[in-house]
Amino acid sequence: MASPVTSAPPDIADNLRHVHDRIANAAIAAGRQPEEITLVAVSKTKPVEAVRAALRAGQRVFGENRVQEAQGKFPPLRTDHQFTLHLIGGLQTNKARDAVRIADVIETLDRPKLADAIAAAMQREGRSPTLLVEVNVGNEEQKSGVSRDNADGFIDECKGRFGRQLVGLMCVPPLDEDPRPHFTWLADRAAKHRLSVLSMGMSADFEAAIACGATWVRVGTAIFGAR
Numbered sequence: 001m002a003s004p005v006t007s008a009p010p011d012i013a014d015n016l017r018h019v020h021d022r023i024a025n026a027a028i029a030a031g032r033q034p035e036e037i038t039l040v041a042v043s044k045t046k047p048v049e050a051v052r053a054a055l056r057a058g059q060r061v062f063g064e065n066r067v068q069e070a071q072g073k074f075p076p077l078r079t080d081h082q083f084t085l086h087l088i089g090g091l092q093t094n095k096a097r098d099a100v101r102i103a104d105v106i107e108t109l110d111r112p113k114l115a116d117a118i119a120a121a122m123q124r125e126g127r128s129p130t131l132l133v134e135v136n137v138g139n140e141e142q143k144s145g146v147s148r149d150n151a152d153g154f155i156d157e158c159k160g161r162f163g164r165q166l167v168g169l170m171c172v173p174p175l176d177e178d179p180r181p182h183f184t185w186l187a188d189r190a191a192k193h194r195l196s197v198l199s200m201g202m203s204a205d206f207e208a209a210i211a212c213g214a215t216w217v218r219v220g221t222a223i224f225g226a227r
């Protein structure tokens, strides 16, 4: 076996370059600057070696779905690396404290009880991660996110409570639909609430999301391979 220090799977670096090129092209096609868009590399289910390979390739922003998995992978890397960790999966209230402890960004604030738990955890931990409200844009039963109908009220509530710590909105549109109307709807909500961050777009649709105004794209498969 090759040494673990030098055996970066070369495809991760290549994939990252390719995704960055696609982001830049999509931005330019939309009359935007490539620098407006941040690539969140989603490493869920992938081993810490894959994260290390991405770090070596210069990637500094990562996303994980599950608090427990993120806890195992990321805190040990902090000793040697600078990066920001986003939690992008639906969050159970009883995981709020662990989430606040390890995350720089929590993208999935979606209900008052979770807002309570995060606020309490921030006090106890003395840590204030950046927050996004997740909207269940397709009103899908099994998905996390505040419903479209309740989005405005909940966003106002979170702005009042968290102030400038709340920076934007996030969504995962229904898999089997054209995502663009959902992206556009979310972009309109963000503009109305004067929130600057729009986290939308994954491997299959990040170019469409950029055309609709995404500022953060969350890409897993196109960087780390199929799960």
Ligand SMILES: *Cc1c(COP(=O)(O)O)cnc(C)c1O
Pocket: 042, 044, 065, 088, 089, 172, 201, 202, 203, 204, 218, 219, 220, 221, 222
């Ligand atoms: C897994 C996941 C992603 C990345 O999905 P890919 O299709 O692998 O790019 C993005 N956002 C969320 C919320 C996810 O759960």
